[in-house]
Amino acid sequence: MNPGWLFNRWSLFAAAVLVLAASLQGDYYFSLLNFIGIHALLVVGLNLLMGYGGQISLGHAAFFGLGAYTSAILTATYGVNPWLALVAGLLLSGSTAFLLGVPALKLRGYYLAMATLGFGIIVYIVLNEAQALTGGPSGLAGIPSLALGPVLLNTPRRLYLFIWTTLGVVLALSANLVDSRLGRALRALHDSEAAAQSLAVDTFALKLKVFIWSALYASLAGSLYAHTLNFIAPSSFTFMFSIKLVTMVLLGGMASIWGSLLGAGVLTVLPELLTAFHDYEVVIFGAILMAVMIFLPRGLIRGLLDLWEFRRYKREGGSIPV
Amino acid sequence: MEDVSLSVRPGAIQAIIGPNGAGKTTLFHLVTGFLTPQAGRIVFAGQEIQGRPPHAIAALGIARTFQLVQLFDHMTVLENAMVGRHRLSRAGLLSGALRFPWTRTEEKAIREEALEALEFVGLADRAQQPAAALPLGLKRLLEIARGYASRPTLLLLDEPASGLDAGETDRLREMILALREQGITVLLVEHDMALTMEVAEEIAVLNYGRLIAEGPPRAIQKHPEVIAAYLGTDWQA
């Protein structure tokens, strides 16, 4: 991926964002896009962890919730500046991820999955029970909007521009990361941990860093979520939501930055488009998870791309043009 | 492994041979930190390294290949070699994401050095191919290139000739000799006796986890215990 190509992708992205901002009528579409954007933030982080790092988090909703509630509580209850609150959320999520990751990543195989599973549910229960702090099941209202200087981000369209700019920056950072020294080390680790270690890659430290990094993305998404809806409730941060995030990663393709956007988009929009879908939502998510993992374990889009690339490689007599 | 005492002369090509299950790969795992010895010391460049994790030992300048080739299948040939530069580069998570100028310079250097390593083994023209698509002989060369890219002081080759045909073995032999030209100490585990006798200056023979002979190739060839180990005690010299 050389800089020229990269530049094109980002300008296309920026152009698309601006075009939509100008042409879409009605708050509904912008709200929908805001949710897609927030979900995409979550999914990109999770994808770095799952697709590149080869680990799985079954509790990412917890970091989403930690970010959201830190922002919400600090701004609504204590009147703290929203940007400071956002940073506080990042610090909380990051350190929690550190504390969780250090013991969990020392062990092999399933253990991070199990630890994040347990952690996710504990956070959900605490959010429900610590009513004095979090407002309990009925949630926390009165969250102020973000402000960029004099401009208050209190309309869907303004939020859309802000969220998607943030998303664009995050996507760029993530794409950079994948192509960097540690990104390579991460992909190497995924393919052969022993070989990576034999090349001086500290695999434990790397896994931990990626886990924390993905928790930070989730926390950022949570804070944005709180300031978008101006209201949050524990029902948004369930185990089922963590599963949905994993499904989005798989749909878009593991180890694919842009696939994350696709996965988030499709699985956010689909329930909206098909209102009858709601009853079948659970079944369909489960079916997608199973089908994709059985037949295209690298994710739907990535799996199809791989098949296409492999066929093209074979057709060209075994040499790929530089 | 029991009672194995071995020293490797810097700049030499040394081989470790022995029947299957003699403990040769175990020795490699011990040296590179994948296994920890219950007793004894492993000293490298004046430091004791036993018990340290593999990545820390690799960072000191010991590289290795594996008996069953462990390439990074989802990466290209060039990217595999670039991972070899890991210990000689610094960019971290933040610098990787933000792409500072110094990071970009380092990336370019990594790419160039990796290409050089590929040229050394003769794989530069396949730089953009997926590593998984290479035939076995070239995969082994890529593993060597990857290790070479890390500018090791000591390179451990674990049965590099396994599964190679005559032409590929010739290429491998040239490669090993070229490594010595570069000043790299090579420790070789091999079953291919012809190759071993040709390249090795010193040979150590293991059997059932014990060291049974040590010396230059010609002496080893005539050593009665070695012959017995390979062919059984009934064989007449």
Add this chain to the structure above:
Amino acid sequence: MVTFVPLLQYLVSGLTNGAIYALIALGFGIIYNATTIINFAQGEMVALGALCAISCYHLEPSLPLAFLVGTGLVTVVGLAFERAALRPVKDPNPLTLIIITVGGGVFLKGVAMLLWGKEAYPLASFSGNVPLHLGPATIMPQNLWVMGLTGALVLALEAFFRLTLVGKAMRACAYNPRAARLVGIPAARMVQFSFGLSSALGAAAGILIAPLTLGVYDMGTMLGLKGFSAAIMGGLGSLLGGVLGGLVLGVAEALASGFISSGYRDAVAFLILLLVLFLRPQGLLGGRK
């Protein structure tokens, strides 16, 4: 101040729930021993068992029949799941398998929701609702059924694994799969059997607890995850560990809920899970990793 009366009551409810967790934990353990897979769909077998039994009872009010039908149907579901979702997997690494079983669990829950809706259904208690009194504590007959039948099932399992050929074959597969295959034990059959047996145990757990907690489409998720915690706590390879883990969890939950706060009741299981993972990942009685 800790008084005797509530303590005994908590023990009763704790042991009841604990018995259910134990059955579910056993389900996890059996599949893990045969395949080293953690079957996150186990919880759904509990829910499906309860709901199938309830529907069957609705058609024909015979508890033994309902029990048989519930267990039988869910066993078939478990076998089908293994056949359709796990056997075709080409690259069985932990990440893939976890996601498949999680997906399977979600899928089955969705199916349950479509078939039975979101309502809670009652199931008749096995022997009526006249409470018994053990000292100052009140015990429902169903509590005794749960504890008693669980005990019986555990003993039956012990006997099965120690005395029957199939049981011994399964244990052989767990200890040394390669050697087992060499002596002609068909690994694929063992895997199928383990899924069938685990599903049956899960279903039994669901049917036992349904008279006390009602049958709902989503009752399996929490129960499954808690059963999983119990299995980890006891040690994943050890069946006795699973039983112990289940009972300890049940009692710990009841005590925490009674003496500290009932809202955090569910958190106990997961706190224990985290503690075990971080301090003693092989569990109390675990040996195999």
